[in-house]
Amino acid sequence: MVMQRPPWWKNSVFYCLNVKTFSDGNGDGWGDFPGLTQRLDYLKWLGVGCIWLMPFHPSEDRDDGYDITDYYAVDERLGTLGDFVAFVHEARAHGIRVIGDLVINHTSARHPWFLRSREGRDSPYRSWYVWVDEPPPGDGEPIAVFPHDDPSPWRYDDRTDQYYLHQFYRHQPDLNLANPEVRAEIERVVGFWLQLGLSGFRVDAAPHLMLGTGRGGQTSACDVHAYIAELRSFVTSRCPDAILLGEVNRPYKEAARFLGRQSGTGDELTMCLDFEGMQQMHLALARRDPRLLTESILRRPVPPGTGRWASFVRNHDELVLDLLSEDERNAVFQAFGPDENMKYQGRGLRLRLPTMMRGDLRRIKMVYSLLFSLPATVVLLYGEEIGMGEDLEARGRLSVRCPMRWEPGSGSDAASSAPPVKPVTQERDPDGVCVQAQRDDPDSLLSWIRLLIRLSREYTAFGGDDFLPLETAAAHALAHLRQHEGQNVLCLHNFSKEPAEAAVRLELGEREGPIELTDLLHPGDSYQAEPSGDAVVRLDAYQSRWLSVAEGERHLQ
Known part of the structure; x- marks a missing residue:
């Protein structure tokens, strides 16, 4: 296959x-x-x-x-x-x-599209941006992304006596994505750069x-x-x-x-x-x-x-x-x-x-x-x-x-x-x-x-979307198992400045002998889990370990 x-x-x-x-x-x-x-x-x-x-x-x-x-x-x-x-x-x-x-979402206020849009209410580019006579009431959408700089997402333009929308800065007017012409232009932009690689x-x-x-x-x-x-x-x-x-x-x-x-x-x-x-x-x-x-x-x-x-x-x-x-x-x-x-x-x-x-x-x-x-x-x-x-x-x-x-x-x-x-x-x-x-x-x-x-x-164990956390008495340590396509890696991370001993159980099914755990991050370091899957791993301050579980183990039950 x-x-x-x-x-x-x-x-x-x-x-x-x-x-x-x-x-x-x-x-x-x-x-x-x-x-x-x-x-x-x-x-x-x-x-x-x-x-x-x-x-x-x-x-x-x-x-x-x-x-x-x-x-x-x-x-x-x-x-x-x-x-x-x-x-x-x-x-x-x-x-x-x-x-x-x-x-x-927006262009520069100096973009030719917006300059044309500001020329008048009858400009063919007027509807490329979001213009209103009065900002809508209420505290809902839209909101100002940078309220410390621009408290309101609406900016008055005295040239045409209307307000334009800018969810970001006032010099970044929002494009009107409800306009099919704007969508078509964006597709041309996207197609252009895809064609270039x-x-x-x-x-x-x-x-x-x-x-x-x-x-x-x-x-x-x-x-x-x-x-x-x-x-x-x-x-x-x-x-x-x-x-x-x-x-x-x-x-x-x-x-x-x-x-x-x-x-x-x-x-x-x-x-x-x-x-x-x-x-x-x-x-x-x-x-x-x-x-x-x-x-x-x-x-x-x-x-x-x-x-x-x-x-x-x-x-x-x-x-x-x-x-x-x-x-x-x-x-x-x-x-x-x-x-x-x-x-x-x-x-x-x-x-x-x-x-x-x-x-x-x-x-x-x-x-x-x-x-x-x-x-x-x-x-x-x-x-x-x-x-x-x-x-x-x-x-x-x-x-x-x-x-x-x-x-x-x-x-x-x-x-x-x-x-x-x-x-x-x-x-x-x-x-x-x-x-x-x-x-x-x-x-x-x-x-x-x-x-x-x-x-x-x-290591294919990192290629999937699985995430299996394992219980451990070490309060500041995270232990989790990554599994994919029959491969297992036990990951341990100590969030504390104090050393810890992480006791974990790998639910791999009974084995006839100890299970070898090889540290991928620190060559030469290795541990053994009991045939039952029980293991104790020492972690120094802020230490991490990726322990590869020996091949031949069974999947989690």
Whole structure:
């Protein structure tokens, strides 16, 4: 019997990067596509399977590229369209796919479409955006995403005496997705980039794609699920193995609907970023209570069809905590970011993980081991693999979008002159937080992340959606079993600074002799479980172990 290979996105590691801060190929101080192309050998060595590009189009750059002025072009500072095509082609030659950000909730206020829309109420582009005579009453949808900056999602335009919708910043007017002309134009944009080699898109702000104006200029709800299903159908008709990865910061019950659970066919997003799981993970780390994470994963719906959740420690925005209660959010703030300058809009943190962990490499390694041990596709933000920090002097969410550190010293070739973002500095071992210093160091974070990527791809136990938590008397330790295609790996993580002994029982059926448990993360370490499946494993402070269960065991009863 021929085993069917899983879809490529199920066992790929996704790597999110900002072209302008990643690698400079021509020495002008801006990262660019030629520079990124030169780093493909590194990304292949690391084990990256898919690169997720943050916006690379021309923009006003008032929101780091998420205020697009031309969907069909490449920002000239980053290279040419030819440079982009050469990069995608070379990435494929390295076995790496590429997806791009699809920012279709809004455009820049300087986009030609919006400039035409503002010319008058009779403009043919008027209905491409959401215009009303008076903002609708009430406290429901729409809401302002950045209330500290723009309290209202409606902005008055004195030229035509109407208000336009902007759920994000006032310089980012919302497109009217209820307009068939707008949908058709978005399909042309999507088709254009698929033709140039992209393997899909990360759909920015997916839940916000819900408002439009119908006949008579009345605000009306756009069926976001019907629209995403329509978009998915178009994408797969052009490229059958292309994906839509959705930014859906919603509780599981609501987020799962974006995977197409309503129909059960998985006909909407291919993957959803797991925001609820991420937030529960940080709460569990703050309280040193792994049960919080376990309960979260157990209530997470299984994706339909070939769908998949995507897990991450943090993304390129603030580390958002808005799905937690106020008390829970404050617990995370107190543990990891107590200073006001570390917080963002009262709902998240402007920090990368090393600062949150106070530079404790043991704890940092444990968190990434935990991430890779969970049933989901892993998404990394560039620089996580070397423990990059942040720049709290940068504005808002730009604090974590620092130039990638390749060498000691200033560290970044994307900030050699007239840097778009000030080079990151780290008081903790500043010269060691770079690729050059860590690449050949077997004890470095970079070597650890590379090991996790390799093992999670080599061992089929990590390929499924299963998650079997095991009881243990060690209150601060998480023990769970990953099983797939007859292979078993016991994963243990100590959330505490105190050593622990985790006693677990593997329900594998009676064996004639002891069961060998080989530590994949610490070569040379091994344990034995009794024939009954009982085992006791020692965990040092913040230690993690992945124990491969000897072949020949039976499945769980």
